[in-house]
Amino acid sequence: MEKASSFQPLAFLLTSLHLLATCSLAMNISTDQSSLLTLKAHITSDPHHILSTNWSSSTSVCNWIGITCGSRHLRVTVVNISDMGFTGIVRPQLGNLSFLVSIDLSYNNFHGERPPEFSRLRKLRVIDLSFNNFTGEIPKFLGDFQQRRI
Structure with missing residues (x-):
């Protein structure tokens, strides 16, 4: 009986850490999704209907066209949405994509x-x-990138 009770605190700790990690992951990917949905909201022309049919909160941001996780x-x-015919304004919320490399x-x-x-995008190359x-x-910060075309 004593052996079983000594494992309970460890099991509780592991379960708590797993839940915390899961919640943290969900909150972070939701920040990415929110940032990209803000970009979508400020695109006034999507001639190929890419965003209206694909960028939706009902699907994972990692499955959106032009997005790689x-x-x-x-x-x-x-984020690679080059040559898609979009018209709009790029909003500052893209600065919240803290894992963005390209x-x-x-x-x-x-x-x-x-x-x-x-x-603010420290991983951006x-x-x-x-x-x-x-x-x-x-x-001036745009001069710091390894590969850039502005």
């Missing part, structure tokens, strides 16, 4: 300022914003 943390690591928004019709919040209609000066 890392296998280890299941967080958004790549972003390619080239060959669309995005306009407005380039979000300075991109500077590749950025391509070329062939859009962004205005204003190119932020």
Whole structure:
């Protein structure tokens, strides 16, 4: 009887840690999803109906067209929505994609300022914003990327 009771605290601890990790993962991927849904909400033209038929809160963000998630943390690591004919504004919430390594928004019709919040993306290594209609000066932080087209 004593052996069984000595395992109960360990079992409780392991179960608690598993639940905490699961909740943490869900909250983090929900932050990624929310950031991308904000981008979607500010896209005024989607001529191929890519976002309206695919980017939905009813499916995992990791299954969305143009989105790749890392296998280890299941967080958004790549956004590649190049040449999809989108028109709209890139919102600062993309700066919340803390596991983002590469972003390619080239060959669309995005306009407005380039979000300075991109500077918060410490894992970002590749950025391509070329062939859009962004205005204003190119932020200094964009010079820090290994591969960039602005």
